[in-house]
Amino acid sequence: KAGVTQTPRYLIKTRGQQVTLSCSPISGHRSVSWYQQTPGQGLQFLFEYFSETQRNKGNFPGRFSGRQFSNSRSEMNVSTLELGDSALYLCASSLVGDYQETQYFGPGTRLLVL
């Protein structure tokens, strides 16, 4: 069974631009969560989607948004990029997002904002 895939793996953008990152969960998984990891703040929860609906949201500005498609693939978008958005963005999937489930992480997208 294929793991969680994320594209692109690396991305360089300039301030003010926008970016879209993609996550394909493990087949059959309907819950997708997104995380941001920076050296200063560590791992932080962005949002979680289940069956095309955002169920949970972290404390990030409205510039960060996401969506989930009917095939459970998910995208996140960051508009008006700032230098501080440089980070590793990880997505993780699980069957239904129950707290007793294991989350499976993708390799991440490393975003550099210049």
Added chain:
Amino acid sequence: KNEVEQSPQNLTAQEGEFITINCSYSVGISALHWLQQHPGGGIVSLFMLSSGKKKHGRLIATINIQEKHSSLHITASHPRDSAVYICAVPSGGSNYKLTFGKGTLLTVNP
């Protein structure tokens, strides 16, 4: 919001040593996760604990719900165990809105 504290931040050990990493949290929880992150960024979920103890190979995780504390132990450590170990707990009333510890960087020397 649940505050999560991990200790130590950095740990260097010799191959074969017994390792303990600690995690404390401030608010009662339903489950706690231990994650492993290797250089390069890939994260693997090691354990999900809601009570007691779990063992997987040389890794053992324990949790004390009353004391809001969990430990991750590695027996007979090996250089391939070198990684960052992160604990995470639910916060904000949602089981998948996780709050993460800052991580423990473990280096095991041969």
